[in-house]
Amino acid sequence: MTGVGRGGAPYAGGMPTALVTGATAGIGLEFARQLAERGSDLVLVARDRQRLEGVAADLHRRFGVATEVLVADLADRAAVQVVADRLSDASRPVDLLVNNAGFGLKRGFLQNDVEVEENAFDVLCRAVLVLSHAAARAMKARGQGAIINVSSVASFVAMGSYSAAKAWVTVFSESLATELAGTGVKVMALCPGFTHTEFHQRAEMNMSKLPDALWLDADQLVTDALADLDRGRVVSVPGTAYKVLVGALNVVPRGLARSVSGGLASRRRPKA
Numbered sequence: 001m002t003g004v005g006r007g008g009a010p011y012a013g014g015m016p017t018a019l020v021t022g023a024t025a026g027i028g029l030e031f032a033r034q035l036a037e038r039g040s041d042l043v044l045v046a047r048d049r050q051r052l053e054g055v056a057a058d059l060h061r062r063f064g065v066a067t068e069v070l071v072a073d074l075a076d077r078a079a080v081q082v083v084a085d086r087l088s089d090a091s092r093p094v095d096l097l098v099n100n101a102g103f104g105l106k107r108g109f110l111q112n113d114v115e116v117e118e119n120a121f122d123v124l125c126r127a128v129l130v131l132s133h134a135a136a137r138a139m140k141a142r143g144q145g146a147i148i149n150v151s152s153v154a155s156f157v158a159m160g161s162y163s164a165a166k167a168w169v170t171v172f173s174e175s176l177a178t179e180l181a182g183t184g185v186k187v188m189a190l191c192p193g194f195t196h197t198e199f200h201q202r203a204e205m206n207m208s209k210l211p212d213a214l215w216l217d218a219d220q221l222v223t224d225a226l227a228d229l230d231r232g233r234v235v236s237v238p239g240t241a242y243k244v245l246v247g248a249l250n251v252v253p254r255g256l257a258r259s260v261s262g263g264l265a266s267r268r269r270p271k272a
Contacts, residue, residue, distance in 0.1 A: 019043040022101030041066040074127040084134035124165035
């Protein structure tokens, strides 16, 4: 664990603090940047220490916020517990948790070894559960705080185990928001569609045929998400096209939605 405080002092107090997982790229990095711009101190979580420390130093230099680094592979239970313990630390409260860490799966469920699927489940679901539990308990005790769980538009369709994991994140977030109603703690599921990040390249997905209108920019996505959180939204779907899509999926027969989304998944998946 390392930290850079205001004026060089570690863990300076008095400002809101946000903890962001998957903070070195894509949506997580954009959350870290915009939250720093708002004046939040940061706890940045990812696997790559070098990238984490580079991001932490850059955000501290640009915005003058205190930054703290936690190196953690969220597929590892011991590492997840280290992050959970940080969220539970009453002497250094975290005001906003952004559960963003994740990755796509290159192949279908039956093509993958079960260990690959278990690893994805641990990052996409178990880590969200454990970190939300730690944060929500601490925030409820203080009577304030917020949790953003980054889900996906895929949570509304049927596109393999990734889609199923994100469906869990969306419903879990809705349930936790209901449980915390009236406590001063907000919970929101953020459900973006295709976004310009490293995500699809890392998963080796060929997205060349996707229309430009379906691509989201991470900066506008995060701006919209934070605005939705401020409004008290429980489910945030950025982008007009995706709002229309999700609205349609809520009224079409489930069998039709399952058939269409299954076909899309097979076309996006790389050859084994």
